[in-house]
Amino acid sequence: MERARITLFDTTLRDGEQSPGCSMNVQEKLRLAQQLDRLGVDVIEGGFPIASDGDFEAVQGISASVRRPVIAALARACFGDIDRAWQAVQRAERPRIHVFLATSDIHLKYKLRISREQCLEQAREAVRHAKALCTDIEFSPEDATRTDTAFLCQVVEAVIAAGATTVNIPDTVGYTMPEEYGQLIRTLGEKVAGIGKVVISTHCHNDLGLAVANSLAGVQAGARQVECTINGIGERAGNASMEEIVMAMRVRPDRYPYETGVASEQIYPSSQMLAEITRIPVQPNKAITGRNAFAHEAGIHQDGVLKNPLTYEIMTPQSVGVPDSRMVLGKHSGRHALLLRCEQLGHHFERRELDEMYRKFVVLADRIKKVQDSHLLELIQDVMAEGKRIPPAAAAIPFTRAAAAAVNGSFPGNALGASSIPVTFGDHHSEQEDYLWGV
Ligand code: KIV
Numbered sequence: 001m002e003r004a005r006i007t008l009f010d011t012t013l014r015d016g017e018q019s020p021g022c023s024m025n026v027q028e029k030l031r032l033a034q035q036l037d038r039l040g041v042d043v044i045e046g047g048f049p050i051a052s053d054g055d056f057e058a059v060q061g062i063s064a065s066v067r068r069p070v071i072a073a074l075a076r077a078c079f080g081d082i083d084r085a086w087q088a089v090q091r092a093e094r095p096r097i098h099v100f101l102a103t104s105d106i107h108l109k110y111k112l113r114i115s116r117e118q119c120l121e122q123a124r125e126a127v128r129h130a131k132a133l134c135t136d137i138e139f140s141p142e143d144a145t146r147t148d149t150a151f152l153c154q155v156v157e158a159v160i161a162a163g164a165t166t167v168n169i170p171d172t173v174g175y176t177m178p179e180e181y182g183q184l185i186r187t188l189g190e191k192v193a194g195i196g197k198v199v200i201s202t203h204c205h206n207d208l209g210l211a212v213a214n215s216l217a218g219v220q221a222g223a224r225q226v227e228c229t230i231n232g233i234g235e236r237a238g239n240a241s242m243e244e245i246v247m248a249m250r251v252r253p254d255r256y257p258y259e260t261g262v263a264s265e266q267i268y269p270s271s272q273m274l275a276e277i278t279r280i281p282v283q284p285n286k287a288i289t290g291r292n293a294f295a296h297e298a299g300i301h302q303d304g305v306l307k308n309p310l311t312y313e314i315m316t317p318q319s320v321g322v323p324d325s326r327m328v329l330g331k332h333s334g335r336h337a338l339l340l341r342c343e344q345l346g347h348h349f350e351r352r353e354l355d356e357m358y359r360k361f362v363v364l365a366d367r368i369k370k371v372q373d374s375h376l377l378e379l380i381q382d383v384m385a386e387g388k389r390i391p392p393a394a395a396a397i398p399f400t401r402a403a404a405a406a407v408n409g410s411f412p413g414n415a416l417g418a419s420s421i422p423v424t425f426g427d428h429h430s431e432q433e434d435y436l437w438g439v
């Protein structure tokens with residue numbers, strides 16, 4: 001069956017950052033944006049430039065350095081916000097301005113204190129202004145799912161006529177139900193003049209734990225962009241989780257015949273990088289990226305998985321980049337295993353740094369039996385802080401190739417001299433071999 005392509009709009013750096021304790025500085029945003037690029041998302045919403053100079057700088061930096069995806073900046077429906085958003089994204093290869101204005105009666109009456117007519121006019125004018133600056137314009141009627149449907153249709157029609165190219169339908173407070181949200185998207189598709197010219201997008205919050213289900217229902221009803229975040233972070237209970245949406249489509253193409261551009265083996269490194277930057281650990285039973293997502297404790301399950309993983313696993317850990325849990329990192333592990341695990345976590349080291357990392361690792365492994373990913377991430381931070389290095393993605397690429405060479409054949413020497421004697425590795429498969437080869 002032909003699979004429709006879904007545009008993945010990642011808002012980890014904007015809506016995700018709005019979750020308590022998740023704010024990121026410019027360097028952190030740049031680093032995560034590089035990882036989102038490796039992950040293969042189509043749109044990165046870098047921030048809300050009017051909100052702070054830091055956010056402006058981050059969006060500007062991402063626009064200058066991350067060239068493949070569309071880079072979006074958020075703006076309220078007023079000229080000052082829109083101009084600032086445009087200043088931040090104008091140097092992007094593919095810039096987008098994302099304008100939003102609340103449309104529900106509750107928001108109009110209590111928050112904005114404007115009438116429906118004023119709202120309609122403001123939305124139209126804002127999109128017209130943005131369109132004069134940038135060709136790619138997204139409009140979001142905030143609190144769309146609690147907006148009177150006829151009025152919502154009117155607003156959406158007006159912003160399309162004013163030049164919007166994507167219309168996003170936010171379930172801002174996570175209130176809607178899957179059938180209801182699907183029906184709303186279908187109604188817009190049937191009733192709004194010009195809707196065929198634009199992309200309909202979902203943006204679902206998780207207050208009732210339905211963000212992913214609602215997003216998928218939206219896609220089934222005709223939406224072709226999904227807004228989501230890594231680990232589902234976002235305002236209050238969060239946004240629809242990127243990894244859950246992507247893997248639902250991969251695991252159940254019979255129900256969801258859609259595809260995304262995501263390199264699924266980059267999912268776990270992205271999740272770990274976000275957890276490391278925000279220092280907010282992933283909940284252990286989180287689907288796809290939680291540490292228990294592929295763990296089997298019960299004897300019956302262990303027995304089944306050992307006989308055939310299909311008994312209790314609907315996807316392989318490798319398919320989402322989860323390191324092989326059978327490869328335990330302990331005091332007998334060598335540099336090779338350490339290097340691979342660091343790379344699986346999205347970190348790439350030069351030989352000298354790896355040596356330093358390894359020295360710290362051995363000291364720690366001597367104290368504790370099993371070194372977990374969270375411990376490794378702390379060591380990595382120490383090593384980087386000592387070397388005052390934020391790992392640049394550009395530097396990462398050659399070394400990833402070098403690491404692949406190390407796995408497949410010869411370990412490359414480096415220009416630093418200290419460890420430049422070439423070491424050769426053969427194929428290795430078991431923990432024991434890893435121990436022997438890796439030291
Ligand atoms: O949840 C929401 O309504 C938003 C908009 C700004 C798109 O985040």
Ligand code: ZN
Nearest residue numbers: 015172203235
């Ligand atoms: Zn939101």
